[in-house]
Amino acid sequence: MAFAEPLQQRLSWPERIAWMICAMPELVKSFAWDAFVLFFYTQVVGLSGWLIGIAIAVIIVFDTLVDPWIGALSDRLHGTRLGRRHTLMFAAILPFTIGIAMVFAPPDGMQPMEILAWLLGWGLLARCGSSFWTVPAYALGGELTTDTVERRLVAVLRNIGNQLVILTVPAVAFGVFFVADPGFPKPQLNPAPYPGFGVFVAVLGGTLMLAGALGTLRRARRIEAHEPAVATAQGGSGPLAVLSRLIAAVKLTPNVGKLLLVAFLVLFVNSVINQLTLHLATYFWQLDQSWTPRLLMAATIGSMVAMLLAPLFLKIFSTRQAMVLGLCGFFSVQALAVILPLAQLAPATGTAAIGAMIASLRFLGGLAYGLYVVPFSVVTYEIGDEHAYNTGRPAQGMVASFMFIGLQLGSGAVALLAGSFLGMIDFPVGLPVEAMPQDKVDALAWFVLVLIALAGAVMAWLVGTFHIDRGKVDAIRDRTAGEIK
Numbered sequence: 229m230a231f232a233e234p235l236q237q238r239l240s241w242p243e244r245i246a247w248m249i250c251a252m253p254e255l256v257k258s259f260a261w262d263a264f265v266l267f268f269y270t271q272v273v274g275l276s277g278w279l280i281g282i283a284i285a286v287i288i289v290f291d292t293l294v295d296p297w298i299g300a301l302s303d304r305l306h307g308t309r310l311g312r313r314h315t316l317m318f319a320a321i322l323p324f325t326i327g328i329a330m331v332f333a334p335p336d337g338m339q340p341m342e343i344l345a346w347l348l349g350w351g352l353l354a355r356c357g358s359s360f361w362t363v364p365a366y367a368l369g370g371e372l373t374t375d376t377v378e379r380r381l382v383a384v385l386r387n388i389g390n391q392l393v394i395l396t397v398p399a400v401a402f403g404v405f406f407v408a409d410p411g412f413p414k415p416q417l418n419p420a421p422y423p424g425f426g427v428f429v430a431v432l433g434g435t436l437m438l439a440g441a442l443g444t445l446r447r448a449r450r451i452e453a454h455e456p457a458v459a460t461a462q463g464g465s466g467p468l469a470v471l472s473r474l475i476a477a478v479k480l481t482p483n484v485g486k487l488l489l490v491a492f493l494v495l496f497v498n499s500v501i502n503q504l505t506l507h508l509a510t511y512f513w514q515l516d517q518s519w520t521p522r523l524l525m526a527a528t529i530g531s532m533v534a535m536l537l538a539p540l541f542l543k544i545f546s547t548r549q550a551m552v553l554g555l556c557g558f559f560s561v562q563a564l565a566v567i568l569p570l571a572q573l574a575p576a577t578g579t580a581a582i583g584a585m586i587a588s589l590r591f592l593g594g595l596a597y598g599l600y601v602v603p604f605s606v607v608t609y610e611i612g613d614e615h616a617y618n619t620g621r622p623a624q625g626m627v628a629s630f631m632f633i634g635l636q637l638g639s640g641a642v643a644l645l646a647g648s649f650l651g652m653i654d655f656p657v658g659l660p661v662e663a664m665p666q667d668k669v670d671a672l673a674w675f676v677l678v679l680i681a682l683a684g685a686v687m688a689w690l691v692g693t694f695h696i697d698r699g700k701v702d703a704i705r706d707r708t709a710g711e712i713k
Contacts, residue, residue, distance in 0.1 A: 237375035239447070244385055246443020247372060249436055250317075251389035254362040256433040257328060257354065259397050262502035263524065264416075264425070265331065265351075270650060271507075272419050273334060274657050275343050281647020283344050287351045295359050296474065302364040303621070311448050313364040313371075317441045320360035325434040327354025332426025361437055367627075368444065370609040371451055380539070383605035387598065388535050394528040397432075401425060402521035414510050414661060415517050477627075481615040484627060486694060487608060493687035494604075495638030500679045501562060503646055508676065511669045512569065512577070514661055519583030526587040527594030534598025547603040551691045554600025559684030561593040566677040570670065610696050617703055642679070649675050 239247070266284070269275045275283075298316060305312035330350035334343055369386060373379055405421035405428070412418035478485035509515045509523055534541075534554075541550055565586050568574040575581030612627040653671050656664060 237373045238378050239372060239382075242443065243372075243447050244381070246440055247369065247382060248385040248389040250365045250368065250440035250444060251386040252393045252436045252440070253324070253433045254358060254365075255390045255393040256397060256429060256436065257324065257358045259394055259502070260328065260332075260425075260429040261355075262499055263398070263505060264401075264422075265347075266503045266646060267416065267506040267510075268332065268422055269343070269347060270647070270655075271510075271657055272417060272422070273343060275340060275347075277647040277650030277652075277655065279340060279344050279647075280347070281644045281651070283347045283351070284647065285641075285644040286348060287355055290352055291355045291359055294356055295363055298359055298363045299367065299627075300473065302367060306452070310445065311452050313368045313448055314441055314445050316360045316364045317437065320357050321434050321437045321441075323353050323357030324361065324437070325357075325430040327351070327357055328433065329423075329426045329430035330354075332429070333423040365440070367612075368448060369605075370612045370627075372444075372447065379609060380542075380602070380606055383602050383609070384535050384538060386605060387601050388532065391528045391531045391535070391598075395525050395532070397429070398521045398524035400428065402517060402524075404428075406517070408517050413516075416506055416510065416520070477615065480618045481611065483611045483694060483696065484615060486690060487611050487627070490604075490687060490690055492638040492641075493683050493690070496642055497559070497562075497638075497680055497683045497687070499638060499642035500646075500676055500683070503642055504672070504676055507672060508566075511661060511664050512566075512673050513582055513586055514578035515583050515586070516578070519580070519587065522583065522587050523590055526590035527597070530591040530594025530596075531598035531601070532594075534595045535602065538599060538602040541599050542603060547607060548692055548694055550603045551600050551607075551694075552688055554596050554598070554603075555684065555688045555691060557596030558593050558600065559680060559688070561589045561596065562680050563677060563684075565589045565593075566673050566680075570673055570677075604691075607694060607696065614696060645679070646675075 266280060269280045270277055302312050302316055305315055308315045310318060327350050331347065331354055334346045338346065369382055372382055402415070405425045406415040406418070407421075409415055409418055415421070474488075478488075505524065506520070509520045515523060545553065568585070569577070569582070574585055608627070615627050649672075653668055655668050655672065
């Protein structure tokens, strides 16, 4: 056995920091994709909303089929030199960096179908590369420790890593790339900065991947070295086999199905907000270049504050209560950011006052979301433990992949709906903000509001139905702790 010494359940601080870094690349990709791709291809490149909705939906569907295969493969990769998680994590770096850089650099002069093909090809490479990182990396988080307190810290660190990315990327984007230009009062409408921004996202994401993988490799290899040999599940890797495994998992562990639905709704709502924020900031609130990045970062600052308050919050409320309260607060303030201007109860558009109001609401929304996401991360790992108990084999990779099916479908559904809606209302391309018809802008705002309200209500109800079998979770923890002593 390569590592004979006992494995402490408390991680060292270098291991904790490396794990926090592991969580960052997915958010680098998600923020760049959700915040900029739809806006860039519709309002800057000029691709039809119908076409971009179809393109992104195709990418997400393909990604959705790949995720469970990656999760099952990662669970089965015993005996490889780099381990079952890190083999795939290292393999993800090059495809992701190349794909995401090229997404933001379509050549000039292409016809619509050529633009569509460009987005499909490079988008598929970027998204699949990201999946080869994210699914095993997320599964790794459920294996780093079985200690309840340490696992909660693992969840907090993961979300702090996420928030640091969301805080940093928009600051760099609007401080370095999308800056004021005489020809473009709204710099996000300028096509020139996008290729450089794509390179920045690629380099940042790739560097974080490499650092996170190297920093967690030794502990992951030690964990695997202490695990007993288990029989691996057999089965095909095609779409029907994936669907069959998903159905079987939901029947065996119903919480897996609830997790998939919650993940779908979480990213559905977040994608509604993220993918259409630039549209709303540009045309609905008419924020200037100084307020747009503040708006994007305000929620992150709120979430980081919430990470500090999460332990106290979880002492006062149960896990389910904390998740429901956090979600209700999050949806309420996101809806208010649209309702108040529509009802003419907000400051005038284009002023610093409305910028401050929307940023304040985003901060409160981030605070509420942060109080939800920490207990949700812990519940996700516990569902992985519960499913491992039911199957008798490692299941964190499979459960993580099923969760990411929900995340991908949520993002894809919003892209398809948003792109199709922009096409349906014939939302103009290339018009100055002052020339944009107000009825088109109001229609977009109502679209965002309805999606947030419907999805938010369903998700708050669904989270309240979670019931974790504590006996099974404790049995897995006791067994794992005994095996690695």
